[in-house]
Amino acid sequence: MKQIEVNITVPNQTKYLCMIGKIGESLAHTLNNYHGDREELAYHLNLVLTEALSNAICHANACDPTKEVRVSISASDKNLKICVFDQGKGFDIQHLAKMKVNETAEGGRGIQIIFKLMDRVEYLRKGSGNVLEMTKRLH
Amino acid sequence: MQLNIVEQDEIVKIEVQEERMDAHNSGDLKEQMLQLFDEGKYNLIINLSAVRFVDSSGLGALVSGFKNASAREGSLKLCCLQPQVRSMFELTRLHRVFEIFATIEEAVDSF
Numbered sequence: 001m002k003q004i005e006v007n008i009t010v011p012n013q014t015k016y017l018c019m020i021g022k023i024g025e026s027l028a029h030t031l032n033n034y035h036g037d038r039e040e041l042a043y044h045l046n047l048v049l050t051e052a053l054s055n056a057i058c059h060a061n062a063c064d065p066t067k068e069v070r071v072s073i074s075a076s077d078k079n080l081k082i083c084v085f086d087q088g089k090g091f092d093i094q095h096l097a098k099m100k101v102n103e104t105a106e107g108g109r110g111i112q113i114i115f116k117l118m119d120r121v122e123y124l125r126k127g128s129g130n131v132l133e134m135t136k137r138l139h
Numbered sequence: 140m141q142l143n144i145v146e147q148d149e150i151v152k153i154e155v156q157e158e159r160m161d162a163h164n165s166g167d168l169k170e171q172m173l174q175l176f177d178e179g180k181y182n183l184i185i186n187l188s189a190v191r192f193v194d195s196s197g198l199g200a201l202v203s204g205f206k207n208a209s210a211r212e213g214s215l216k217l218c219c220l221q222p223q224v225r226s227m228f229e230l231t232r233l234h235r236v237f238e239i240f241a242t243i244e245e246a247v248d249s250f
Contacts, residue, residue: 014161014162015163017159017161018159018161018163021161039223040223046192047227050162051194054196105202106199106202106203106206107195109198110195110196113194113231
C-alpha cells in the first residue's frame, strides 16, 4: 500500500530547484518505518531531485521558459520512486552514466551522482517527452 | 548569490553566504572568480561555512575557479565545509583535487 504520493509541475526555471529539493528532504523525515540515517537520506533525496530537475530544465528542455517539468514522488514501505518528466528530445543516459569524467572536468557529474545514489535509473520516451525514473530501496 | 569578499595581503577570501549552491546560483560565484582573475588576483580561499547543500553545478563552479587559478600559478583553497558538503567532495572524489582546511586561519597560513 502506498504511504505518500506527491505530484508537482513547475515552470522550466532553476529557481524551483530549492523548493523541489526541500520536498525530498521533508519526505525523508516523514517516511514511516525507515530505520536508516534520515539526515543522509534527506540530503540524498534533495541532491537526486536537484540533479534530475536541473538536467531536465537545462539540458532536456534546453532552458526553454515556455516548457514545464513535472515531478512525481511515491513512497511505499519498501521503495521510493521519483519520476521527472521533461518535454525535450531526450539523451543517451547510459552513455552519460558510463562516461569517464576527468577529475578537473567542470560538468558531467550530475547523472553519475544519480546512478550512485539510486538503485535503479531509467530514461524512457513518454508521450511527446521523456521520463527519468529513479527508484531507491528503503529496506 | 550573496558573497562576502575580503582581501588580505595577496589572498582573496570569498565567503559564500548561501545555504545552497546549485544550478540556479553557482554561475554567480564562477563569474565573480573570473572577475578577480581578470584583476590579477589568483590566490583565493572559498569559505563554505554557511553552505549546507551543494550539487554538481556548485562543484563545477569550484572546479572552474580551481583550474583558472592554477593556470595562472595561483591557488584556490576551500575551508569550513559542513559534513554533508564534505561528503559530496568524497562522493565525487574531488577531495583529492582541492586543498580543504577546517578553518579559515589554516587556509590563510597554507599560502
